[in-house]
Amino acid sequence: MKIAITRLENKAADDQATCAHFGHECYTVSPLKAVILEDRIVEFADAVNREAFDCLFFTSALPAVLIAPKIERYPRVIAIGPKTAETLQDYGIDAETLPAYYSREFVPYLGEWLKGRSVGIPRADVPNPVLIEGIRAAGGDPEEVPIYGLEPTGREFALDGADALIFTSAMSFREARWRPHPGLLLVAIGDITADAMRDGGYPPDVTGNGTLAGTLEALNTHLSSIQA
Structure with a gap:
């Protein structure tokens, strides 16, 4: 299949290799672009190097790319998923990976350890009040620190040749400009994105586990079931 995948502009990572592993080809469509906040990155990295945090939580690979090169020492580090952990490891930073790839797993994973501990969270300028309230309750x-902003690109997706469209976040769905066509499979990378798609009137045909690899595996299972 030919699959369109929503990614930040110029941030397709290794999607093509991952898709090829599952027997597909892919290309990027970009509903959003990142606006890097250099001053905030420097301030956050300086705070980490001053040992201001007992823990860092990276909720996607982009903050890892922006922060990791500037860190000289680091505390306990948690990555939301394997791709983020792999990115951190590329910079020599060992990170634990949540058992399920959602921010809601952070507090249950750390449990009692959180009590009295400070947590630095570099992320997009999109607050996560549920996560913050959960950490405080524990x-x-x-400390959520926005190190980049997200702006809509305003461009309509080119989907004429696509057999499937994977939305990789709820925001990428909400900000997307696209036109469905007959036979286009709609895919959510995880259940939060799936909920946004249902709320928007486009329930997904397939929902993944929060990772691209898991989503492609779910897509292949779906294709096998409809071809049986």
């Missing part, structure tokens, strides 16, 4: 002291 006795932790969270």
Whole structure:
């Protein structure tokens, strides 16, 4: 299949290799672009190097790319998923990976350890009040630091040749400009994105586990079931 995947502009990572592994080809469509906040990146990295945090939580690979090169020492580091952990490892930073690839797993994963601990969270300028409230309820002291903004590109997706469209976040769905066509499979990378798609009137045909690899595996299972 030919698959369109929503990614930030110029941030397709290794999607083509991952898709090829599952027998597909892919290309990027970009509903959003990142606006890097250099001053905030420097400030956050300086705070990490001053040992201001007991824990860092990276909720996607982009903050890892922006912050990791500037870190000289680091505390306990949690990555939301394997791709983010792999990116951190590329910079020599060991990270634990959440058992399920959603921010809601952060507090249950750390549990009692959070009590009295400070948590630095470099992320997009999109607050996550549920995560913050959960950390505080567990006795932790969270600090969300926006190190990049997200702006709509305003461009309509080119989907004429696509057999499937994977939305990789709820925001990428909400900000997308696209036109469905007969036979186009709609895919959500995880259940939060799936909920946004249902709320928007486009329930997904396939929902993944929060990773591209898991999503492609779910897509292949779906294709096998409809071809049987």
